[in-house]
Amino acid sequence: MKTVYVDNNATTKVAPDVLEVMLPYFSEYYGNPSSMHFFGGQVQKKVDEARAKVADFLGAEPSEIVFTSCGTESDNAAILGTLDSYTERRHLISTRVEHPAIGNVATYLGRKGYRVTELSVDREGRLDLDELRESLTDETALVSIMYANNETGVLFPIEEIGEIVKARGIPFHTDAIQAAGKIPLNMKKSKLDMLSVSGHKLHAPKGIGVLYIRKGTKFSPFMIGGHQEKGRRGGTENVPYIIGLGKACELAKKHLDEENTRVKALRDYLEAKLLEKIPNTLVNGDRVHRLPNTVSVSFEFVEGESILLLLSDLGICASSGSACTSGSLEPSHVLRAMGVPFTAAHGSIRFSLSIYNTKEEMDYIIEHLPPIIQRLRDISPFWKDYLKSQGKA
Amino acid sequence: MWDYTEKVKDHFLNPRNVGEIENPDGAGEVGSLACGDALRLTFKLDEKKRIKDVKFKTFGCASAIASSSALTEIIKGKTLDEAAKITNQDIANYLGGLPEEKMHCSVMGREALDAAIANYRGQKVTKEDFEVICNCFGVTDREIIKAVRENDLKTVEQVTYYTKAGGGCGQCHPKIEAIIEKVRKEMEKGAPPPKPEKKKLTNIQKIKLIEETLGREIIPALKADGGDLDLIDIEGNKVLVALRGKCSFCPSSEFTLKQYVESKLREFVSDDIEVEEVRP
Numbered sequence: 001m002k003t004v005y006v007d008n009n010a011t012t013k014v015a016p017d018v019l020e021v022m023l024p025y026f027s028e029y030y031g032n033p034s035s036m037h038f039f040g041g042q043v044q045k046k047v048d049e050a051r052a053k054v055a056d057f058l059g060a061e062p063s064e065i066v067f068t069s070c071g072t073e074s075d076n077a078a079i080l081g082t083l084d085s086y087t088e089r090r091h092l093i094s095t096r097v098e099h100p101a102i103g104n105v106a107t108y109l110g111r112k113g114y115r116v117t118e119l120s121v122d123r124e125g126r127l128d129l130d131e132l133r134e135s136l137t138d139e140t141a142l143v144s145i146m147y148a149n150n151e152t153g154v155l156f157p158i159e160e161i162g163e164i165v166k167a168r169g170i171p172f173h174t175d176a177i178q179a180a181g182k183i184p185l186n187m188k189k190s191k192l193d194m195l196s197v198s199g200h201k202l203h204a205p206k207g208i209g210v211l212y213i214r215k216g217t218k219f220s221p222f223m224i225g226g227h228q229e230k231g232r233r234g235g236t237e238n239v240p241y242i243i244g245l246g247k248a249c250e251l252a253k254k255h256l257d258e259e260n261t262r263v264k265a266l267r268d269y270l271e272a273k274l275l276e277k278i279p280n281t282l283v284n285g286d287r288v289h290r291l292p293n294t295v296s297v298s299f300e301f302v303e304g305e306s307i308l309l310l311l312s313d314l315g316i317c318a319s320s321g322s323a324c325t326s327g328s329l330e331p332s333h334v335l336r337a338m339g340v341p342f343t344a345a346h347g348s349i350r351f352s353l354s355i356y357n358t359k360e361e362m363d364y365i366i367e368h369l370p371p372i373i374q375r376l377r378d379i380s381p382f383w384k385d386y387l388k389s390q391g392k393a
Numbered sequence: 394m395w396d397y398t399e400k401v402k403d404h405f406l407n408p409r410n411v412g413e414i415e416n417p418d419g420a421g422e423v424g425s426l427a428c429g430d431a432l433r434l435t436f437k438l439d440e441k442k443r444i445k446d447v448k449f450k451t452f453g454c455a456s457a458i459a460s461s462s463a464l465t466e467i468i469k470g471k472t473l474d475e476a477a478k479i480t481n482q483d484i485a486n487y488l489g490g491l492p493e494e495k496m497h498c499s500v501m502g503r504e505a506l507d508a509a510i511a512n513y514r515g516q517k518v519t520k521e522d523f524e525v526i527c528n529c530f531g532v533t534d535r536e537i538i539k540a541v542r543e544n545d546l547k548t549v550e551q552v553t554y555y556t557k558a559g560g561g562c563g564q565c566h567p568k569i570e571a572i573i574e575k576v577r578k579e580m581e582k583g584a585p586p587p588k589p590e591k592k593k594l595t596n597i598q599k600i601k602l603i604e605e606t607l608g609r610e611i612i613p614a615l616k617a618d619g620g621d622l623d624l625i626d627i628e629g630n631k632v633l634v635a636l637r638g639k640c641s642f643c644p645s646s647e648f649t650l651k652q653y654v655e656s657k658l659r660e661f662v663s664d665d666i667e668v669e670e671v672r673p
Contacts, residue, residue, distance in 0.1 A: 301452065302452065303430065303452060303453050303454050303457075304454075305454035305455055306453070306454055306455055306458060309405065309455050313406070322429070322454070330429075330529070330561055331429070342427040342429075346429045378411070379408060379450060379451055380451070381413075381422070381431060381432075381450035381451070381452060382426055382431070382452055384413075
């Protein structure tokens with residue numbers, strides 16, 4: 001069976017070039033970069049090169065790059081490492097639509113006695129910057145707001161937010177895990193103090209992440225251990241993965257233009273055709289300020305897990321914000337925060353593309369999805385009720 | 394990915410008996426769009442009062458569709474007395490088992506069957522006094538008690554898997570815990586649950602109590618789901634209301650009215666209250 005992989009916000013294929021540069025570090029070059037001998041030293045040199053590539057990709061200095069084990073660790077380290085440096089400040093600001101790597105840390109801190117402000121979003125998934133302005137206090141230790149939403153692709157105006165937050169001298173972090181590789185990032189021109197990146201969202205393997213920490217930012221290590229990463233993250237460097245991430249960032253920089261032209265055109269084509277061919281379909285989130293690769297669509301009166309399994313039966317891999325897919329009973333917190341009605345929230349499907357997708361694959365989805373939705377609507381008691389209410393049946 | 398059995402996959406990909414019977418002998422509907430799954434069951438009996446034809450329509454995930462399909466296959470050819478004995482566990486067993494988190498799909502099948510049989514027998518589904526425990530998913534104490542008894546449930550988490558109760562905001566967890574404790578004690582003793590007693594009211598007391606109950610118990614819960622309700626009139630035991638907001642076009646409004654509004658009023662005011670909707 002043909003596999004059409006359009007779930008790149010979940011994880012991505014490791015680029016063949018990335019895998020290739022990693023392999024020698026599993027076998028020949030197994031030295032510890034911290035060692036004094038030549039055998040470790042040659043590895044140290046390659047880690048430095050990789051760090052420089054990651055820094056170049058983010059418009060940062062190599063010394064501002066801290067390698068972590070994953071995006072979740074980067075997010076945890078950013079929040080907990082900042083709060084630990086500002087123990088007198090007991091207030092954290094975030095949003096209602098963050099990834100659990102931020103959202104559940106905020107909940108945890110709330111239980112620990114911190115005051116947590118979760119900014120709301122409107123029907124299009126956008127923030128109200130006045131709400132942010134009003135939330136900032138002298139007690140605020142950190143503002144952490146995601147760059148791009150993983151479910152809808154909606155982009156927050158991070159630089160505008162940065163102006164507001166930094167005017168008050170408050171540390172500012174963003175989870176840029178979905179944004180990195182899809183939109184240009186330049187820390188030299190940014191107001192951000194910290195930024196999280198995950199390797200496996202940009203064609204590096206799972207198990208490697210980055211926390212960018214601007215020079216001069218107060219930060220206490222989250223992973224306490226050796227002197228590695230200039231004392232900001234203990235633990236022997238995950239050398240093969242760091243080398244792989246360096247290559248992945250080099251490629252991501254090169255492919256940024258393609259993401260915003262060819263991939264965006266494929267996404268727009270898929271979105272337009274699905275809206276055209278399937279009645280009672282709506283796009284979730286701001287369609288203008290959005291990642292080029294993501295579309296979240298809701299098909300009214302049907303349920304997401306059923307759609308996914310029928311798609312999966314045809315080799316199409318997507319994801320859903322429906323309740324049933326997550327094992328929870330409520331639809332995604334993102335769609336609920338946006339106020340997407342229940343008729344649509346349970347039937348949401350996210351397609352997230354990458355540079356490996358083709359027009360033929362979009363046509364395959366466009367051909368097979370409409371009959372799947374029709375089939376499930378024929379089983380759904382609400383579809384006929386709806387048609388009747390519209391005088392169509 | 395869920396670990397579904399081949400039988401679940403088969404009944405999901407090739408559901409049996411999909412549709413709605415015109416002029417059915419019995420019809421039952423449970424669940425709602427808001428809850429994420431719903432099942433409408435219709436059946437017709439033959440001259441020997443056996444289920445001759447049965448059809449379903451389901452909105453929900455793969456296991457909800459498969460459970461509905463399995464239910465129709467199980468009850469076909471049975472008398473209503475035989476069918477009434479079907480438990481949610483029978484449905485799950487027929488499918489070779491369901492992931493525990495998905496057991497509520499089998500419970501939904503059983504509840505729709507109960508509702509359809511009650512409908513055929515002309516019984517009001519709200520015959521017993523019951524209280525909505527979980528406002529997020531509109532689950533009553535009756536459903537929780539039944540699930541605990543039939544499936545030997547021990548924890549709140551299990552109750553959530555089987556009935557959805559407690560799967561939303563979590564505020565009802567202490568209430569669910571109390572029900573589990575009570576039911577398990579009764580199961581040990583083998584005693585049926587006692588019914589609450591109500592005193593006789595004057596007309597004025599009754600009207601006042603109806604208004605109070607609507608304002609305190611019912612309208613806030615409907616508003617939480619984007620709905621609302623206006624009291625139009627009270628004629629003897631008949632309470633006339635108009636549904637507003639989301640409720641006015643919710644396909645399960647009839648269900649809300651009978652299962653929720655009427656049962657609440659019966660619980661707090663009087664056993665013989667009947668709620669009727671006044672259409673604008």
